[in-house]
Amino acid sequence: MKPLHLQLETSNFRKRLKRLHYPLEVILLTVRWYVAYSLSLRNLEEMMAERGIEVDHSTVHRWVIRFVPLLENAFGKRKRPVGRSWRMDETYVKVGAQWKYLYRAVDRHGQTVDFLLCAHRDRAAAQRFFRQAIGRNGEPHTVTIDKSGGNLAALKSLNAGRETPITIRQVKYLNNVVEQDHRAIKRLIRPMMGFRNFRCARIILSGIELNEMNASHP
Template identity: 70%
Template structure:
């Protein structure tokens, strides 16, 4: 197997500790983790693909790598995420976990760049407000937020505005939200081969990795150096 090139060789804080119990070459681990969040592949697909390359790795082992490493990728990516616009489009999408529908809150700016995301068990005012608070904490406050006709989303924004000197302008215009609804499809396309998540925590971790890869592809990562890096090298640079 040809080794995957990475831009740096120093491991990110926390990665060395995790790798102590993962008894495989680093390039194999990182390749499997990236492919899982970047492409429409199941864990068993990855097991077969590695076997074709002469590497015996069980799909359950790949799953453990994914669960352990993706939080490190997401944490580091947030430090290098480029600023987003002040006009937000917010909506929620459905995610199946253990046979039940849960809710992935997401927002993009008018250019289509991802602002933030949050998986919640319920679709209500509390969940929507928690999403807005998280998004504002990480990205600063927007000037305008466009939502659909959801009463819970409107109530959440009204609650956020109640604590602000300068209120956020709220628009409930469905057609303006087409951009975020279209963006949901990229996430749905990746989760479809998974046939549902096993538990809420795993879903939150894996969705975070998928969102990170999606943002990297959209050019939302601040890269060091003069030469632009490919999406794959940007992903690896988060831990190397």
């Protein structure tokens, strides 16, 4: 699969991009660096200046917010199937002055299944995540979770009426793979010093997750 920053160039989205003041290749490369490495916007401003490209860090931020949704749409059409044994958990992400919740699942091999940023950590949020993940990836055979009552209640609700219910496991050590994956995501967002608002957080986290998924594909 092509690198994430090249996928947009061969898609139908290119014809929709008008009045760009920088080469598209430069914009996509800068966006990819932001979501792929532990870099701040000012780091990228300096790196571009060293290459003879004068661009303000606020412009880089606008590029990320504008182009990540296009990349997300392009990648969604090419996402490879994931395994049917999922490890699901949620982690904390600071948005403004408040903590929000990033729901995530990986398969047994550590490949990202899906992700969803939510304002609350409860049964409704977990149900929303599972419905989205199943809609995009098909039903899992098994889901491993921690001792969260909300996650358990969400899975039991989804199982209601199913002829073949999803097997639910609450085994903490089996969830180490998704907890380690949380750390990788947090390492990338640390230089960002939190997110301005919920919309920016959702878009930037999507870019990070999509890059991680793309990197795991041969």
